[in-house]
Amino acid sequence: RKEVEQDPGPFNVPEGATVAFNCTYSNSASQSFFWYRQDCRKEPKLLMSVYSSGNEDGRFTAQLNRASQYISLLIRDSKLSDSATYLCNGNTGNQFYFGTGTSLTVIP
Amino acid sequence: DVKVTQSSRYLVKRTGEKVFLECVQDMDHENMFWYRQDPGLGLRLIYFSYDVKMKEKGDIPEGYSVSREKKERFSLILESASTNQTSMYLCASNSLGTDTQYFGPGTRLTVL
Numbered sequence: 001r002k003e004v005e006q007d008p009g010p011f012n013v014p015e016g017a018t019v020a021f022n023c024t025y026s027n028s029a030s031q032s033f034f035w036y037r038q039d040c041r042k043e044p045k046l047l048m049s050v051y052s053s054g055n056e057d058g059r060f061t062a063q064l065n066r067a068s069q070y071i072s073l074l075i076r077d078s079k080l081s082d083s084a085t086y087l088c089n090g091n092t093g094n095q096f097y098f099g100t101g102t103s104l105t106v107i108p
Numbered sequence: 109d110v111k112v113t114q115s116s117r118y119l120v121k122r123t124g125e126k127v128f129l130e131c132v133q134d135m136d137h138e139n140m141f142w143y144r145q146d147p148g149l150g151l152r153l154i155y156f157s158y159d160v161k162m163k164e165k166g167d168i169p170e171g172y173s174v175s176r177e178k179k180e181r182f183s184l185i186l187e188s189a190s191t192n193q194t195s196m197y198l199c200a201s202n203s204l205g206t207d208t209q210y211f212g213p214g215t216r217l218t219v220l
Contacts, residue, residue, distance in 0.1 A: 008148070031207075032207040034207070034208060042213070042214075043198060043211035043212060043213050043214050044151070044198075044211050045211070046208050046209075046210075049208070087150070087151065089207075089209075091207040094164070096141065096153055096156070096166075096207075096209070097153075098143075098150050098151035099150055100148060100149065100150030101150055
């Protein structure tokens with residue numbers, strides 16, 4: 001079983017839609033979590049950290065559920081420029097795990 | 109701005125060749141990482157280093173070695189390249205005490 005699992009998609013949504021991605025992790029010792037965005041043929045770049053209390057950055061909301069061991073990313077009012085692959089990341093301190101990524105395409 | 113650079117964007121090598129992939133970061137980060145990324149498998153950690161001359165195996169170290177002689181530079185070595193090492197290789201770094209990683213642009217290696 002993979003340490004971090006996420007639905008690869010693809011998710012194809014119209015502009016303006018709200019879309020949510022989930023990511024489950026198996027190591028309960030995981031301490032920190034992040035969402036990264038990766039554009040086609042580019043490197044991953046940090047999108048946002050994920051805090052236990054939930055955090056928001058503009059149209060993006062990230063949440064962590066330690067009891068159920070998953071993190072989520074919600075994108076409201078999707079833009080064409082949101083089209084990318086979104087990677088979840090969980091770390092235990094000396095172990096670093098990434099999901100395989102969820103592909104999002106926002107359609108005009 | 110954090111900058112992580114990799115020596116080549118594209119590389120083509122033959123089976124059995126020794127391959128060096130270089131990574132340099134300019135932010136005085138203690139930790140450096142090498143990943144490979146393959147379709148359907150995502151990012152997999154090969155090796156990481158938390159200090160000069162220190163290294164730790166990741167999930168898939170077989171067939172690879174690393175070198176960190178200077179803090180800013182982390183090299184990945186394929187002693188004898190094989191076709192199953194054809195992949196996108198990504199270097200990353202971060203500062204001690206933070207888990208946010210900064211990635212280089214990647215090296216797409218093809219082994220023929």
